[in-house]
Amino acid sequence: MPIQLQNNLQDNCKITCNNLVQMEQTGIDMNKKYLLMGLKAIFPLCIGGFPFSFIVGAISISVGMSITESTFWSFTVFAGSAQMVALGLIQSSASILIIMLTTFIINLRHVLYSASMAEYMKDYSFPMRALMSFGLTDEVYAATIDEMKLNKGNRHWFYLGAMGGFWFTWVIANFLGAIVGSSFPEIANYGLDFAMVAAFIAIVIPQVKTRECITAAVVATITGILLSGLPYSLGLVIAACTGVFAGYRMDLSTEAMQKEESLLTGQQRDDKYIEIKASNEGII
Known part of the structure; x- marks a missing residue:
């Protein structure tokens, strides 16, 4: 092979590789951008959700849970209204069947959210859809539904940013609430959970x-x-x-x-x- 032709092939390969690297880097940058945009969109609701989860953690201690159990509960359940009602039923010594049925009924509203989101999630893999459905709370839905409608390419990163931000806030707040609740049980009576309601109203009304x-x-x-x-x-x-x-x-x-x-x-x-x-x- 002539030296000139060999050099040209090497140069073309280098250019192609550089272009691929740049395209990959651009894709990573865009994913990061939308992830951060999702975090920014959910931030006001994180502020409101923090005291609510804090109260859930404090009350969970008063019904006999340990700090570890309370934190793990919020880590896996991630459903504030259902958790709060379940705690009330546990306090009143309700049967496990009543608790399960009641929380199921309360969470039926998520079927409406799922129906609204289904069109925008249908092209993703089952593991991705399962992960996104796990984080489909009232707050995440309110913060992401408009972006899910408009942005096809990177909307799942926006959604994951919002979901991850609120989930992390929820678990940390519950953990701190459980710690404080173990020392100051009366903290649950201060009505701090209304902050999340106020923040949710502020997000929904403009839409x-x-x-x-x-x-x-x-x-x-x-x-x-x-x-x-x-x-x-x-x-x-x-x-x-x-x-x-x-x-x-x-x-x-x-x-x-x-x-x-x-x-x-x-x-x-x-x-x-x-x-x-x-x-x-x-x-x-």
């Missing part, structure tokens, strides 16, 4: 813009208030389902109106065309 979202929010709020007296947070589940149904019906109504307007506009356009054509032909 309620369309008629469908407004309808769903109003119906769910009214239903939740009317059914707030039901045990085991059943009113919350019913309110969520009712709100989703109302929003769905409004969406169908809006779609039908738009279709009717489109047909009407098309008919008016056809009538105008016929009128102009007839005028040009001297009929009118």
Whole structure:
């Protein structure tokens, strides 16, 4: 092989390798960027979720759990509302069947989240979908749903950043709450858990813009208030389902109106065309 040709081949190989390295590095940088964006998006909810998880950790000590058991519980369960209700049932000496059934009902709202997210997760592998579904909490859903709709290429990194940030905060706060709860049991009576509710409201309200979202929010709020007296947070589940149904019906109504307007506009356009054509032909 001529020396010049050999040198050219070596140069081309070097350029190709450098391009591949640069492309790989660019991909890594983009993944890191969206991971950090997810962390930034969930940060306000981490601030609100910290005291809630702290209270869960403190109360878990009062029902007889050790610090290790309390922390491992939040490490694997990662469901604040269900954990809080389960602790109340444990305190009242409820049976394990009642605890399981109640927490199952409370977590039914996650089926709605899953249905909403399914379209954006379907192309990922089963292990990735399983990991993402584990972290599909109220807060993670609120912080990521808009990005999941808009960004196809890197949305899973955004989601993992938000999920990982909130999960880490949840476990650490629970651990600290368990430590403090073992020394100051009365800390659970200070109502610090409302901070998460306030932060969640601050995240959700700006997203309620369309008629469908407004309808769903109003119906769910009214239903939740009317059914707030039901045990085991059943009113919350019913309110969520009712709100989703109302929003769905409004969406169908809006779609039908738009279709009717489109047909009407098309008919008016056809009538105008016929009128102009007839005028040009001297009929009118």
